[in-house]
Amino acid sequence: MLIQPRGIRLAEPLPLECGRTLDQVEIVYEVYGELNATRSNAILVCHGLTSNQHAAGRHRAEDPRPGWWDQAIGPGKPIDTERWCVIASNVLGGGASTGPASIDPASGQPYGPDFPIVTLADMVDAQARLLDALGIERLYAAIGGCLGGFQVLTWMSRHPQRLARAVVISATSRVAAYTIALWKVMREALALDPAWRDGRYQGQAPPERGFQLMSRIGALIWMEREALEQRCGNRLIGDADRLGYGFDPEFEVEALFEKVGRGDVTQLDPLALVYLMRAMDYFDLARGHCALADAFEGSPVPTLLVSYRSDWRYPPAEMEKIRLALEQRGWPVSHRTLDSAFGHGAFVYDSEGVGALMRSFLETSTT
Amino acid sequence: MLIQPRGIRLAEPLPLECGRTLDQVEIVYEVYGELNATRSNAILVCHGLTSNQHAAGRHRAEDPRPGWWDQAIGPGKPIDTERWCVIASNVLGGGASTGPASIDPASGQPYGPDFPIVTLADMVDAQARLLDALGIERLYAAIGGCLGGFQVLTWMSRHPQRLARAVVISATSRVAAYTIALWKVMREALALDPAWRDGRYQGQAPPERGFQLMSRIGALIWMEREALEQRCGNRLIGDADRLGYGFDPEFEVEALFEKVGRGDVTQLDPLALVYLMRAMDYFDLARGHCALADAFEGSPVPTLLVSYRSDWRYPPAEMEKIRLALEQRGWPVSHRTLDSAFGHGAFVYDSEGVGALMRSFLETSTT
Incomplete structure (x- = not known):
C-alpha cells in the first residue's frame, strides 16, 4: 500500500x-x-x-x-x-x-x-x-x-x-500524578541540554543528547526489571573475560541503552513532544x-x-x-x-x- | 549522643x-x-x-x-x-x-x-x-x-x-541489569549539565541541575504510581481553579518533584556517587x-x-x-x-x- x-x-x-x-x-x-x-x-x-x-x-x-x-x-x-x-x-x-x-x-x-x-x-x-x-x-x-x-x-x-x-x-x-511527574522529569532532561536553547533551537542542531536522555528515562519506566534481567543480566559486552575498570559501556545492558533514542530526534521533534505531553497533563x-x-x-x-x-x-x-x-x-x-x-x-x-x-x-x- | x-x-x-x-x-x-x-x-x-x-x-x-x-x-x-x-x-x-x-x-x-x-x-x-x-x-x-x-x-x-x-x-x-541501566542513565543526567565539566568541577560550582535531575529520575523509580496518586492526583497547586496553560509547575506533583534533590548536592558529591554506583555495577x-x-x-x-x-x-x-x-x-x-x-x-x-x-x-x- x-x-x-x-x-x-x-x-x-x-x-x-x-x-x-x-x-x-x-x-x-x-x-x-x-x-x-x-x-x-x-x-x-x-x-x-x-x-x-x-x-x-x-x-x-x-x-x-x-x-x-x-x-x-x-x-x-x-x-x-x-x-x-x-x-x-x-x-x-x-x-x-x-x-x-x-x-x-x-x-x-x-x-x-x-x-x-x-x-x-x-x-x-x-x-x-x-x-x-x-x-x-x-x-x-x-x-x-x-x-x-x-x-x-x-x-x-x-x-x-x-x-x-x-x-x-x-x-x-x-493522566495520573505519576505521568505528570514523568513528563516533568523528561522536560528537565531536554532543558539540561545546551542545544535546547529554551526551546528556540529551530534552524539549529536539535537537542540530541537531551532527547536521548529523555528516551532512556522513558525506557527505564517502560521496561520491566525481570525482562531486562533475562535479556542482559550483568553480562559483559562480547562476553569479555575481564573488567575494564572505567566508565565506558562494558555491560550488555549499557550497550542496549546506548541505542535507545539514538537518531530518533530526526523523527520526533522534541518541542512538539513536550507540547503533546503538556496536553496530556491538562487532560x-x-x-x-x-x-x-x-x-x-x-x-x-x-x-x-x-x-x-x-x-x-x-x-x-x-x-x-x-x-x-x-x-x-x-x-x-x-x-x-x-x-x-x-x-x-x-x-x-x-x-x-x-x-x-x-x-x-x-x-x-x-x- | x-x-x-x-x-x-x-x-x-x-x-x-x-x-x-x-x-x-x-x-x-x-x-x-x-x-x-x-x-x-x-x-x-x-x-x-x-x-x-x-x-x-x-x-x-x-x-x-x-x-x-x-x-x-x-x-x-x-x-x-x-x-x-x-x-x-x-x-x-x-x-x-x-x-x-x-x-x-x-x-x-x-x-x-x-x-x-x-x-x-x-x-x-x-x-x-x-x-x-x-x-x-x-x-x-x-x-x-x-x-x-x-x-x-x-x-x-x-x-x-x-x-x-x-x-x-x-x-x-x-546488581541486576536494571540497576546498571539506572546508574547509566543517572550518569548521563550529570554529564548533560555543563557544570559537570567531565567530572572536573572540583573547586567550582557543582553540577546542581544535573544532580537534581539524577535525583528526580531516582524518585520516579522509587515511587509507586498509586502512592503518588493518593498524595497528589492531578490536583493543581493551592487548589487553583483555573489552568495556567504554560510549562511552569502548576500541578501538586510538579511542586513535589521541584523539591527532590534540591540542595542535596552540598551533602553528596556527585562524582563520588558515580564512583560508588560503578562499584555496585562491578559487584x-x-x-x-x-x-x-x-x-x-x-x-x-x-x-x-x-x-x-x-x-x-x-x-x-x-x-x-x-x-x-x-x-x-x-x-x-x-x-x-x-x-x-x-x-x-x-x-x-x-x-x-x-x-x-x-x-x-x-x-x-x-x-
Whole structure:
C-alpha cells in the first residue's frame, strides 16, 4: 500500500482553550481506502504520543518500515480498508500539522516555545474541521490508543453526534500524578541540554543528547526489571573475560541503552513532544463537572474500551471507571481486558488481540 | 549522643583490584559506644549508596537531623551502644574518605575523574586496614543494607575469619541489569549539565541541575504510581481553579518533584556517587567462581539475611539464593522477609522490624 501524506489548511481561524487563536492551521493526514458515495464509511484513527499520521502502508516501496499501525490497518486487516476509508491525521501541535516548529505568520519566524498550549479539545476540534473540509458529517468510528484514546474520549464528550462508534484503547479519563511527574522529569532532561536553547533551537542542531536522555528515562519506566534481567543480566559486552575498570559501556545492558533514542530526534521533534505531553497533563474529562459521567452528555455512542492487565500506567481499573460512567449515561459500552507482555504499547506491537476485538466491534451495526 | 568524626591515614599503600595503587588513603569514621578491654565487642556498620559514616547521634546539639541509622544505633536501641562499640566508616571513594575529590599526591590537584575505579573488595580491604589500626582483630558483627549489604557480603567472602556474625539487608549477590541501566542513565543526567565539566568541577560550582535531575529520575523509580496518586492526583497547586496553560509547575506533583534533590548536592558529591554506583555495577560475588557458594570458602559465619517483599529492585528471591549458597557451605544462616511500604529504603526509614531481628540475632552467642 503506497501512501502519500496530504495537507489541508483550515478555512477559519481556530480558537483554543487557552484563550488564544491560531489564524493559520494546516492539518497533515493520510487516507487508506475509499470514501463511499454517502461518505458514511470513514474511520478516524488517532495516533499516540510518539507516533503520527503515518499509520499504515509505505511512502515509498523501499521504506524499511510501514506506518505505526500497519498490523491493524489495510485490506483484510481488522480495520479493513476494503470496507472502510481510514483517515489518520497528525494532531494539532504534533510536528507535521501546525505546531511549535511552524512559522508564526505574525513574526515570520518559527513559533518555538511561543506556540500556544494546545489541549485535547483543541486537537479534536481541529480534526472536526478536517472532517468538515472532507465533507464527512459522521464517522463510522473513531479509534485510538494512549494519546489517541484521549482523543477518542474527547470526541465522545464534545462531538458525540458525529460518531457512530468509538474504540478507546489503553487510556484513562485523566493522566495520573505519576505521568505528570514523568513528563516533568523528561522536560528537565531536554532543558539540561545546551542545544535546547529554551526551546528556540529551530534552524539549529536539535537537542540530541537531551532527547536521548529523555528516551532512556522513558525506557527505564517502560521496561520491566525481570525482562531486562533475562535479556542482559550483568553480562559483559562480547562476553569479555575481564573488567575494564572505567566508565565506558562494558555491560550488555549499557550497550542496549546506548541505542535507545539514538537518531530518533530526526523523527520526533522534541518541542512538539513536550507540547503533546503538556496536553496530556491538562487532560481531565471530569474537570468542570461534578462527575465523570457528566462529561458524556450527548447522544449515546456504542463504545468499545480495551485495556491491558500489564499496563500499570493506564490500568484496567481506571478504564473500568470510564465504563461505569458511560453505562450511567445509558451508552452501549463494553470493556475488554487483554494480556500482553508489551503493557502500554501492546495495542501497537501485539495487536492481534485488540485487532480481533475491533474487527468484531466494527462489524456490528448501530442505529 | 554528641559525636565527632575521626580520620585515620592508612600506614601502607592500598593496592586496588583495578591494578592501580593508592599511596595515601584516609578513612573517616565515627564510633558510638566503648571498645571493651578484649576489643571483642566491635560492630562495623556499613553505609548505603547515599549515606555515609555519620550513622547515629548528632555532631552538634542543634543539628536538626541525627545520623542516618539513629533509629537503630544507640543506648538501648537494637544495636545497643551500651553493649557494643559501633564503628561506621565512610567507604573508600565515598566522599569523606579518600575519593575523587581528594588531592592526588602525584599532581597536587584533586583526582576528579582520574581517581581509580574502586570495587567492593577495595572498600572492604580499606575497612580491614582501619580495624588493624584500631587493634580490632575480629568483629562482633558486620551489618549493612544496600551498598552496605554488598560490603558485608564481601567481608563474608574475603575476611570471614574476622567476623563473628554478619547481617545483610536489602542486598543481592550482584546488581541486576536494571540497576546498571539506572546508574547509566543517572550518569548521563550529570554529564548533560555543563557544570559537570567531565567530572572536573572540583573547586567550582557543582553540577546542581544535573544532580537534581539524577535525583528526580531516582524518585520516579522509587515511587509507586498509586502512592503518588493518593498524595497528589492531578490536583493543581493551592487548589487553583483555573489552568495556567504554560510549562511552569502548576500541578501538586510538579511542586513535589521541584523539591527532590534540591540542595542535596552540598551533602553528596556527585562524582563520588558515580564512583560508588560503578562499584555496585562491578559487584558480583560469583564472578570468577563456578557457583555463588564458591565465593564463601572461609570459616562459616553465622549470618542473618533480611529482605523486604516490596523491594522489587533487590527482591527476596535473590536474597534466597544467597541463603542457599551459604547453607550449601554449611554456614548457619537464616533469611527473614519483612513487609514495609518503604521498599528498598525500609531498613532505614521503617527500622522497627529489622531492629527486632537484629537485636535478637546479636544477642545469640557464637563459637
